[in-house]
Amino acid sequence: MTPAARAQAAIELLDQVIEAARSGGAAADTLIARYFKDRRYAGSKDRRAVRELVYAAIRRSGERPASGRAALLGLADELPDLLDCFDGSPHAPSPRVPGENGTARTAVPAWLAARFDPVIDEAEWPALLERAPLDLRCNRLKGDREAAMTALPDAVATRLSPIGLRVPEGVRVEDSDAWRSGLVEVQDEGSQLLALACEARAGMTVVDLCAGAGGKTLALAAEMANQGSIVAADTDRGRLSRMMPRLERAGVSIVGTRLLNPGAEREALADLRGAVDLVLVDAPCSGSGTWRRNPETRWRLTPDRLGRLVALQAALLDIAAELVRPGGLLVYAVCSLLAEEGRNQAARFREHRSAWVSDPAAMGAGRTAGTGQILTPAQDGTDGFFVARWRAPC
Structure with missing residues (x-):
């Protein structure tokens, strides 16, 4: 592919990514894979160059661009050769990936700028969009x-x-x-630290309330030496089904999955009420701590969606608290760096359950944020997480 053809392919893909962000469609990496599945003439170097252009443009644009062309032109100050590609010059040099993935000004959508936890300085924002290890x-x-x-x-x-x-x-x-x-x-290092912060032990009864495909469930089972019982619960049948081959490969036999109907979680978990040693709530969230992996998710988030997520997190915490036995442990985590999903959510829980004792996790990393702790890409080299723990009253 010529440099101009690579630029055109990036524009077409960016148009798809922008539309998917608007309509709730597939993620960028899925769209890229589909695009090249139908274009087998593109070599590996071409695919890599186009992919890098697409992600560089996404990282450079805090706000959702009007079009793929506008997104790519946003790189012109870092990649001036792109202008030659747009002009159709057949001799234009191959586009190179910019040395930086944007600035603090372009990293965060304007409406979110004031919503980050106060311990996070604006100078940390560009690290949210660096390539994840x-x-x-x-x-x-x-x-x-x-x-x-x-x-x-x-x-x-x-x-x-x-x-x-x-x-x-x-x-x-x-x-x-x-x-x-x-x-x-x-598994990202931050997710590993979160699993370790749960202090799961052999013989425990554990509920992973938002288990998804089971990454943290597997980690908890290993810390329990595959002894005890874990209920991996989620409302997404597809994600739960992807857990089974992972359990088999890992040699884990103590996990049972439980599909929950949204709004009827309490009924589905009634047999566990007040009987669980450890409940992990790795709640659905904005994903602002994982932008370096999925930078286009910034374009999907809206104030209304964020409000719904915050309400869901509070509801899940209430459900989880009812499951914990006296003296048991509740761990709340979000891969978010926004105050309303982290420290404010923990403050709300503490306000409504004053008898519960805050029990900060000994992660050996992170910073204090209210009654919880925060990990960030800039400070800790991990995905961004907020983690809080409480002991149920005896």
Whole structure:
């Protein structure tokens, strides 16, 4: 593909991404995969160059652009050669990826700028859009981190998580024996720290209330030495179904899944009321802590959607609290850096349940944010998370 053809392909893809953000369609990486599935003439270098252009344009645009062309032209100050591509010059140099992924001014949509937790300085915003590293979690049911690093010679130990590894970009983890045998799972270092903060132990009864495809469920099961019981609950049948092969590969047998009907969660969990040692609520949220992985999600978020998410988080916390036994632990987490999803949500819980005791997690990282803690890409090198813990009154 010529540089002009690459630019045109990026424009077409950006138009699709913008429309999907407006209508609730597929994610950018899915759209890119579909686009090139129908264009097998494009070589690997072409695909990589177009993908990098698309993501550079997304990262550069805090607000949703009017069109793909407008989004790509937004890179002109960093990639002036793009102007030659638009002019149709056949001799224009190949576009190169910009050295930076944007500035504080372009990283955050204007309406969200004042909603970040007060401990997060504006200087940290650009890090929200840096490329995320590829982190793995060692599955202690299968071996230790040293064994995983021997199996993956390019891996290095993560700085904060004692069970984490970081591998170079481009490593095909799923082609490795370490992954196929269940020795490692793909999981961001921040998610690993959150799972460790739950302090799950063998013999416990645990509920992962928003389990999704089971990343944290698997981590909890490993910390429990596959002894005890975990109920992995979610309202999304498709995501729960993707958990089963992961459980088998990891050697986990203590997990039972439970599909919940939205609005009828209490009824579905009534048999567990007041009987659970640990409840994890990794709640649906804005995803502002994971923009470096999915930067276009900034364009999907609206004030109305954020309001609905905050209401859902509060409802889930109320449901979770009813499940915890006296003296048991409730852990609340969101991959968000917005105050209303983090510290304000924790303050609301504390206001309504004054007998519950705040029990800050000993993660060895992060900063205090109200009664919880915050991890950020700029400060900790992880995805962004807010985490709070409480002990139920005895």
